[in-house]
Amino acid sequence: MEPLTEHRGVNGPVVYGFLRLVNVPAAREIALSASLAEYCRQHELLLSGVFTDRTPTGGLASAAFTGLLDVLVLPDGYGVVLPALSHLGPKAIAAERERQLEAAGARLLLVRGPRKPCPAGHRHSSPPGGPSRRRSPGPAPALDAET
Secondary structure, three states, rough: OOOOHHHOOOOOOOEEEEEOOOOOOOOHHHHHHHHHHHHHHOOOOEEEEEEOOOOHHHHOOOHHHHHHHHHHOOOOOEEEEOOOHHHHHHHHHHHHHHHHHHHHHOEEOOOOOOOOOOOOOOOOOOOOOOOHHHHHHOOOOOOOOOO
16 A cells, blocks of 8 residues: 555645845844745745845846746746745835736745735724623524434
């Protein structure tokens, strides 16, 4: 009998990391690189390389981003891992880079996803006068004795 997949050395989908690090201390760079590696380990992805953009101007065609686009055309490329969407650059540049990554067929994987706004009517704190309870519009259904 063949061993289960979990017991074999199976490589996950190939991904590449991308970091935008301008005037960042070495400790921060190490922590961000480690977060990419840990994310890939947890999600069974094969991190094949990390491209680091250090250009302060934030131009669209940095050497690191161009290199990233070049490797994404390789046959085994699955996607790009980022600590957060902000690593693609300032908003206008990030939007264009995101479009280019999608056009290349890459999946964008975020270690820390975008913050989701609270749905309307939900609060994180209690209103003045204590927590309120919402009453249901009708009586609670009775359960059958046999269920």
